[in-house]
Amino acid sequence: MQKSSSSSSIQSLIYACSKLNNFEQVLSLFSRMLYQGHVPDAFILPTVVKACTALSNIKAGRQAHGIASVSGLDSDPYVQSSLVHMYVKCSQLKDARKLLDAMSEPDVVSWSALVSGYARVGHVSEAKEAFEDMERKGIEPNVVSSNGLIAGFNQSGCYSESALMFQMMRSRGLKPNGTGISSVLPAVGDLEDLILGNQIHGYVIKMGWGSDKCIVSALIDMYGKCRCSSQMSRVFDEMDELDIGACSALISGLSRNGLADKALMVFRQFKDKGMDLNVVSWTSVIAACSQNGKDMEALDLFREMQIAGVKPNSVTIPCILPACGNTAALMHGKAAHGFSIRSGISGDVYVGSALIDMYAKCGRIKISRLCFDRMPTRNLVSWNAILGGYAMHGKAKEAIEIFHLMQRSGQKPDLVSFTGILSACSQSGLTEEGQCYFNSMFREHGIEAGVEHYTCMVSLLGRAGKLEEAYSMIKKMPFEPNGCVWGALLSFCRVHNNIALGEIAAKQLFRLDPSNPGNYILLSNIYASKGKWREVDRVRGMMNKIGLRKNPGCSWI
DNA sequence: CTAGGGTTAG
Known part of the structure; x- marks a missing residue:
């Protein structure tokens, strides 16, 4: 049994431990104090609660609250x-x-604190409500409260509200500080509001915040999103000291502006300079590759990252998985899956959705479904991934099932969902069903069909031999048909050997995509099927004239 | 004795 100490000596010990940030010790001393029958006062209790806060120990915190209540503190x-x-x-x-x-x-x-608490968990409306409630209670919001709300809006993608809040703050005479600037800039970028972006940049210079790393990174990101790559690079070059965050922002900015090669190049330079690259920098360069058709480079970088001793996280995995799927690199995909399980991120909704897509592209649709079923939470992306997987595999029955299941689960379909369901119907020859879904798009869901939906419909009708209907569908399109639409028509003209419509489609394709040999071959095959050899020769002649040769086939599987 | 906010990767 320990010797009972006096209330004041144990309290001074608690203060000392709190000063040393030894919060575990604070709590254990506090429970000893209670055990010895000492009653805490209004001075020791805040220190104890602070320890609970630091340790995120809600249980001890509630106990402290209980003690405060019974003692009237x-x-x-x-x-x-x-x-x-x-x-x-x-x-x-x-x-x-x-x-x-x-x-x-x-x-x-x-x-x-409450406002930013709501903001952190993504409850924007509650954050806004708290902000307004404090005003109603006669408390003037200050810079910190406003910044908290801006961060909350960003979290939920309410970028215009972020920018509005920033402007409101200024009109109320509150001078934005560095935190507010770096919070609002990502929103300014997403809105592509270059005017406001330039204004803020000027303000940053005026205030002499040009070496604040967060602000500079946010400026680079903003210019990247506004497609001002020259301004972006200028801000980067004018930095007096290389910063890892700014480097990552530059890489993603270059990639966003279609300069993936340059992104890869600057990444190599940073690495050669011996910079301490972190997960974010590695993930941004991997994303730069996988989003710009450089799948092999993405896979190599992923390996290199692990060799460098940097651990992938729940953002890295969804960046690398598309590269595995596109190259049907099932072994790499499985390795990434195994890694996700071992590191406890397999329940992440983006990881799960990317796994579904990867397995589907690698031909393992059953594993896709398994991943889908095991997801603890799903979002639109996850539903679209499994729907698209079934469509890819021509499994219309399953796709339709998922399409209805998602709506019964309260998930509204979007443009991508309709692309999935329509392409599934098209591939399986479910002509009437497909037409039904297409018509319901606008009528029941208020979604305007895009070019990819029209392409599905042209295939759907074309496959059923309804080429005239397919053609009138194209003519009814509210926008300019692209090569995919005409290509779908031409392919089915070949299947059903329809010269008249085939010529119309081919004419458009030769205009839109003159260097694609496939279109010439399709047309010439249509002619050949009807024994029109002179026409066949004419098309072959066109091909030779521009130096086209038949492409050899290629499959990853 | 208590006490709030930031950038870059999906």
Whole structure:
């Protein structure tokens, strides 16, 4: 049995431990104090709650709250404030909110904490509500509260609200600080609001924040999103010290602007300079490759990253998986899957969706379905991935099943979902069903069909031999048909040997895509099927004139 | 004795 210490000596020990950030010790000393029958006062309790906050220990925090209530200390402003922060840190926002409403002295700091608490978990409307409630209670929001709300809007993709909040802050006479600037810039970029972006850039220069790494990275990102690659590179070059965040922003900016080769080049330069590359920098260069058709490079970089001792995370995996799928590199894909399981990220919705897609592209649709069924949470991307997988495999029955299941689960379909269901119907010859889904797109879901949907419909009708209907569908399109649409028509003209429409489609294709040998071959085959040898020779002559040769076939499987 | 906010990869 330990010797009982006096209340004041154990309390000074608690303060000392708290100063040293030894929060575990604070809690254990506090429980010893209680055990010895000492009653905590309004001075020690905030320190204890602070320890609970630091450790995200909600259980101990609630106990402290209970002690505060029974002893009446819960009316002390210090105790209240510390408890609010504890609940916010532990994401118990309802409790934080309840405390704030009961607080004796209104407090900007605690209200701001609640706003950013909601923002962090992506509950924008609650964040906004909290912001307005604090105003109603007579507390003027300050720069920090506004910044918190901006971060919340960004989190949920409400970029125009972010920019609006930023402007409102300025009109209220609040001077934006560095944090606010780096929070609003990603939104400015997504809105491609170059005017506001330039204004902010000017303000940054005026304030002398040109060497703040967060701000500079955010500026680079903003110019990249606004497609100002020269401005972007200028900001990067004018930095006095290389920063890893700015490098990553530059790489993704280059890639976004179609300069994947340059992105790869600057990445190599950073590596040669001996920069301490992190997951974000590696992932951005891998994304730059996989999003620009450089699948092999992406796979090589992924390997190189692991050799360099950098651990992939839940963003890296969805970046590398498309490269595995596109090259049917099943072994690499399986390895990435195994890695996700071992590192506990296989439940991530983006990882899961990317796995579904990868397995489908590698021909393993049953594993795709298994991944789908095992997902703890699904979003539109996951539903579209499995739907697209079934479509890819020509499994219309399963695709239709998924399409209805997703809606029964409360997930509204989008353009991508309709591409999936229509292409599944088209491939399986479900002509009437496909037409039904196509008609329901706008009528029932308010979604305007895009070129890919018309392409599916042309294939669907063409396959059924309804070439005239397919052609009138093209004529009805509210926008200019592209090569895919005409290509679909030409292919089925070949299947059904329809010279008249085949010539129309081919004429358009020769205009849109003159160097694709496939189109000439299709047309010449249509002529050949009817014994029109002079026409066959004419098409062959056209091909020779521009130096085209038949492409050899290629399959990854 | 308590106390709030940031960039870059999907």
